[in-house]
Amino acid sequence: MTDTTSTTTPTATASPTPTPPCLLAGPSSLQSLAQSVQAQGLDCNYQPLLLEDEAGSTDLTYKRLAPALAEAQAQPYQLFIAAQPHEHKLSAAIRKSADGPFLVLSTHQLSVLLADALTGQEQENSLLVIRSMVLTDMLETLLVKRGFRCKTELLDSDNVQQVLEAATAESGADTVLAITEWGEFYCNKGFAFVVEQLLALQQRLASQQLSLYDQLQGLYYRYGFYREKPWW
DSSP: OOOOOOOOOOOOOOOOOOOOSEEEEEOTHHHHHHHHHHHTTOOOEEEEOOOOOTTOOOOOOHHHHHHHHHHHHHTTOSEEEEEEGGGTEEEEEEESSTTSOEEEOOHHHHHHHHHHHHHTTSOGGGEEEEEETTSOHHHHHHHHHTTOEEEEEOOOTTTHHHHHHHHHHHHOOSEEEEEOTTSBEEETTOHHHHHHHHHHHHHHHHHTTOOHHHHHHHHHHHHOOOOOOOOO
């Protein structure tokens, strides 16, 4: 007797695509930057974000970033970066735990994490960081104790590009980074390079089962808890 019972082959269910560890939010010009870092193996998603208000301001205020930050909070992102590439403005938030709340970084904290990332990749004489005179002293302490150069200047939006160009020509450093207290990050290698350093640092730490928050706390313990200076 012939068995006529039909058998159904189970349909394979595609696994959901894992969420990248980082969300980049900003104007449409940031999308090409996101594609560039993705091509280098740095995993991130891009989200459009209108950063200019009716008065023409493009400051990365918490109120302006709140919708995109809420989106990041609802997903398993570990790093949130908001950027205005044409104005070299950068803001970031990091998870305090794997599924905990985000900590919005001050420019002081962000500059220290960037210095940590750069000093792990550069030779001593190949890096120069120029900081605004009101940025945290912890930035200078970290750089000097690791054998790198740090200059303190009176920086503002009007002169930072000129200061960067002069330092690049005179210092002989391969990488020159200038940071103002307004969250402006100017680099002789371009703004994308700055964003890449943050993403690469997050990726390296994740491979060691560490977070950017863990790293920031470790930097405080090694180099001191400094009072952040007011800009006025």
